[in-house]
Amino acid sequence: MLSNMYWTQAGSVMATIMFIYTMFMRLVPSTLQTRIGRYSKKFSSFVYPYIRITFHEYTGERLMKSEAYTAIQTYLSEHSSQLATKLKAEATKVKDTSIPLILSMDDNEEIIEEFQGVKVWWGAHKITSKTQSFSLHPSYSDDKRYYKLTFHKRYRSLITESYLKHVLEEAKAIEMKNRQLKLYTNTKTKWSHVILEHPATFETLAMRSKEKEDIINDLVKFKSGKSYYAKIGKAWKRGYLLYGPPGTGKSTMIVAMANFMNYDVYDLELTAVKNNSDLRKLLINTSSKSIIVIEDIDCSLDLTGQRKKKIEKVERGEGEGSMKRDDEDDEDRGSKVTLSGLLNVVDGIWSACGGERIMVFTTNFVEKIDPALIRRGRMDKHIELSYCCYEAFKVLAKNYLDIESHHLFPKIEKLLEETKMTPADVAENLMPKSVDEEVETCLHSLIQALEKFKKDAEKKKAGTERKQSNMQESKGIEKHGEGVEANVIH
Numbered sequence: 001m002l003s004n005m006y007w008t009q010a011g012s013v014m015a016t017i018m019f020i021y022t023m024f025m026r027l028v029p030s031t032l033q034t035r036i037g038r039y040s041k042k043f044s045s046f047v048y049p050y051i052r053i054t055f056h057e058y059t060g061e062r063l064m065k066s067e068a069y070t071a072i073q074t075y076l077s078e079h080s081s082q083l084a085t086k087l088k089a090e091a092t093k094v095k096d097t098s099i100p101l102i103l104s105m106d107d108n109e110e111i112i113e114e115f116q117g118v119k120v121w122w123g124a125h126k127i128t129s130k131t132q133s134f135s136l137h138p139s140y141s142d143d144k145r146y147y148k149l150t151f152h153k154r155y156r157s158l159i160t161e162s163y164l165k166h167v168l169e170e171a172k173a174i175e176m177k178n179r180q181l182k183l184y185t186n187t188k189t190k191w192s193h194v195i196l197e198h199p200a201t202f203e204t205l206a207m208r209s210k211e212k213e214d215i216i217n218d219l220v221k222f223k224s225g226k227s228y229y230a231k232i233g234k235a236w237k238r239g240y241l242l243y244g245p246p247g248t249g250k251s252t253m254i255v256a257m258a259n260f261m262n263y264d265v266y267d268l269e270l271t272a273v274k275n276n277s278d279l280r281k282l283l284i285n286t287s288s289k290s291i292i293v294i295e296d297i298d299c300s301l302d303l304t305g306q307r308k309k310k311i312e313k314v315e316r317g318e319g320e321g322s323m324k325r326d327d328e329d330d331e332d333r334g335s336k337v338t339l340s341g342l343l344n345v346v347d348g349i350w351s352a353c354g355g356e357r358i359m360v361f362t363t364n365f366v367e368k369i370d371p372a373l374i375r376r377g378r379m380d381k382h383i384e385l386s387y388c389c390y391e392a393f394k395v396l397a398k399n400y401l402d403i404e405s406h407h408l409f410p411k412i413e414k415l416l417e418e419t420k421m422t423p424a425d426v427a428e429n430l431m432p433k434s435v436d437e438e439v440e441t442c443l444h445s446l447i448q449a450l451e452k453f454k455k456d457a458e459k460k461k462a463g464t465e466r467k468q469s470n471m472q473e474s475k476g477i478e479k480h481g482e483g484v485e486a487n488v489i490h
């Protein structure tokens with residue numbers, strides 16, 4: 001409040017001085033004007049030793065929204081909510097729903113900040129347009145908003161070099177923190193997105209803690225590895241292959257990775273892509289700090305089939321030339337993404353653009369995938385997600401029932417060792433069926449399910465064993481028969 005009054009008074013004094021000065025300058029000869037001009041500059045800087053920088057909301061001829069203005073707005077919204085007395089609330093949805101509103105300085109409000117012991121003043125202002133305009137767009141306004149930064153001229157270099165850099169960096173960090181993750185899906189050549197609001201995290205992911213830690217460490221190393229990747233001359237990207245039976249948490253892990261890294265997810269549906277060049281187009285239009293996912297890579301395309309075809313041709317002695325023609329055939333038909341097209345996506349030159357990309361393939365049948373696609377270097381880390389172990393069960397029990405121990409746990413541990421139940425099935429059985437269902441009831445229903453699972457598996461095993469022995473027996477009879485026949489012939 002006091003500082004506001006100070007600036008208002010200082011402003012009106014300066015305006016009076018400027019008026020008298022202009023009138024006076026009109027009356028004196030030009031030789032005197034230069035000298036007086038020099039002294040007046042010194043005088044005004046003595047009376048008002050401050051520098052002001054203004055940051056307008058829109059800049060340039062085409063009135064583009066200024067990035068600096070937006071960054072300052074973000075920075076001040078975090079700082080002004082504690083310092084300013086007049087705040088403006090915007091119903092922008094942020095990640096943390098406990099802060100449903102973004103608070104920023106209201107017009108003509110001012111805050112004082114200290115940076116390395118130096119005071120700076122930030123003011124939010126607007127120039128209201130005198131002409132009335134009519135717009136159908138409700139948010140359109142003729143008001144020209146700007147921020148004004150004032151500081152003592154003594155600190156010119158500190159503010160212009162260090163402080164403004166600090167403001168921009170801090171704004172970027174705040175933006176990252178409040179950023180809403182997006183889940184992109186593709187049509188033929190275009191991406192569309194929705195907000196990714198899946199709550200899965202590594203904490204809620206059921207798997208052995210040692211393996212989990214290993215993955216987290218790998219991700220952390222990747223995130224902070226910009227200079228390392230530059231040093232070794234490798235594009236800043238990493239590939240993960242997640243494999244395992246259905247319901248073991250492959251898709252859940254991708255979301256946990258995205259939430260942990262704060263990366264967007266691009267869920268690439270290969271079957272919707274017409275050809276290699278469309279695939280390239282799609283991939284070039286992904287941003288850095290993202291996870292590109294191809295789920296069920298073994299089903300997405302008949303990649304192995306294409307490759308097998310080529311291998312068969314080579315085996316038939318039709319050589320390199322025919323292999324090339326085969327590739328071209330695929331391209332010409334323009335309806336298939338080929339293995340080579342996909343390999344290009346994984347480690348082609350485009351993938352180095354922007355950097356900081358993670359590529360994830362998932363599959364239920366790792367053995368079905370062409371080894372070229374998942375060799376180390378392309379898919380750097382192979383992670384197996386498997387049936388629910390006791391450690392994974394404990395994570396699920398904490399998630400679903402909020403318990404860390406129970407007298408039924410040892411029984412469940414033993415049953416889990418004897419059966420192969422996926423975390424998805426364990427989770428389903430643990431989930432309370434009604435609001436007031438007791439923990440004990442939930443655990444009992446899991447035990448029942450596990451026992452049934454065990455029995456079914458034993459029956460199945462006995463059935464296949466019986467089948468096998470029957471087959472062997474009948475083979476033995478056949479052989480015996482053949483032998484008899486042979487004897488007859490000879």
Ligand SMILES: Nc1ncnc2c1ncn2[C@@H]1O[C@H](COP(=O)(O)OP(=O)(O)OP(=O)(O)O)[C@@H](O)[C@H]1O
Nearest residue numbers: 204205206245246247248249250251252423424427
């Ligand atoms: N490891 C896990 N940790 C926590 N929840 C899990 C885990 N595995 C499965 N689930 C639960 O089961 C559901 C299905 O899991 P998910 O979709 O991740 O399996 P998936 O391995 O991707 O299966 P698919 O191979 O069929 O795609 C999830 O919504 C989640 O609730």
Ligand SMILES: [Mg+2]
Nearest residue numbers: 250251252295
């Ligand atoms: Mg899945």
